[in-house]
Amino acid sequence: MQFVSVGLTLLGLGLAALWSMPPFWVPFLYAVAYCLVLGWHLFSKRPADTALWAAGPVNTVLVLVSISLGLAGGYLGVRAIQGRQLPPVDIVDIAPPFGPGTYIIANGGSDTIVNSHLHTLDPAVDRYRLWRGQSRALDIFRIKPSGLHMNGFWPSDPALYTTFGTPVLAPCSGAIELVVDGVADMQVPQMDRQHMAGNYVALNCGEFFVILAHLQKNSVRVRQGDTVEIGARLGEMGNSGNSSEPHLHVHAQRGLPEDSMLGGEPLALTIDGRFLVRNDRITVDAP
Template identity: 30%
Template structure:
């Protein structure tokens, strides 16, 4: 987990500064040189803006980089606009231009893949959002692994991982606290997203201290609902120990209180996991007509 935090700091904090300053203060030999570096910078900032999980440091931090990038583009263009369109490059200049050209193509493709995950051609089921009275952030969601790691697993292809943001736009007080009550979503009330029959429910597993996880019982405490008229089962997982208020065989109404968000099962920290499944395959979910993806907010 420490490696993941360091990696996130490099991607979200260090590299954007490096590339923006490089564009702003850089010395260019031609308009082509400037354009290749500028387009790469746009693609990189776009990629981290849309694909990176911004709830660790602050959701609002993501908006700083596009603003600074626009400033860097303007300032660098003031230097580059008087340059020739192309020149005869020496070997060092060719290498530099070639490296930026390759990076431009790579991050351009990354952006295409991210945006491909913003929609699906499959028929979605409509559910009510199961959380209330907070600002909720989609940490995992969408139709591509770049924004939703669940996409690799057919039963959970469209699964969502949801946390709550505090006023600073972060999911917790601290980067990765061990105290569960420092995560804003821990203990939040959960409401049934549909009317239907409870097929399974579990309530006795402990809430784990991050980064502990129970890989043998990945759902933790959970509820499995057979939603009326939806032709799919809906799983609500990682619920708090002792909080599940329904049992197998119960019928619940949409909006009925069913428990609390916890940190049980195969989970790295408190969050709500929800997905819909039909015949062992994940089914897309809409909440009020929205197909939620990473970095979506729900009030």
């Protein structure tokens, strides 16, 4: 029971937790260590008079705690797996909104366990109406080949994060409908609740709009009314607005309401045909 519970706990954490710090390969090390320990216990020779179970209050408490953690881990794992399923809503596809490099999804998927944006679908919270369009958004970090995405241990300077300053590219051809620039980049982990999206660009892709947010201050290269092609440089990833650390927020919505620019109908998003979920990685090769 203990081994099953530990396995379920590791599975739940591996699927539901964000593996950017520690990096994405750490859960695989946990899995290898788990299998080695399990194998040693199963195949090591025991004295004939050694029991597998020794009754006692300490062992009983440990087993109960282990089972509780296993149940919690199993629950997280199931929810995370469900979050990999395409949601029953309209889905639109875009090109990668970034250039060559490797990126990891911090928030993405169809369950709140792996995508916290989905909380804004709750109709009972009136203030969420202003941000409903971002309910199926992706949050994206750029990572190094090692899997790390910062220099140091959670530095406060956003420039020490690999994501900061990474070019943001147009994921579709269309017209620039709205531009916000000049909002300051915050020190980590401070967040600007007054300018939730920070600096952002709203791009009209025809039947839907794509919003690219938390851009670096004064990095936006386009203006309202400009027409761009796929791959055109729009700005750079930053840490402006309600951002705990540098990342790119991207979402698709239908409509661009005047009273709440980010309150359009939320659409599910794929990038080059992939429905991306927390901890998924996407690599763009240099041309």
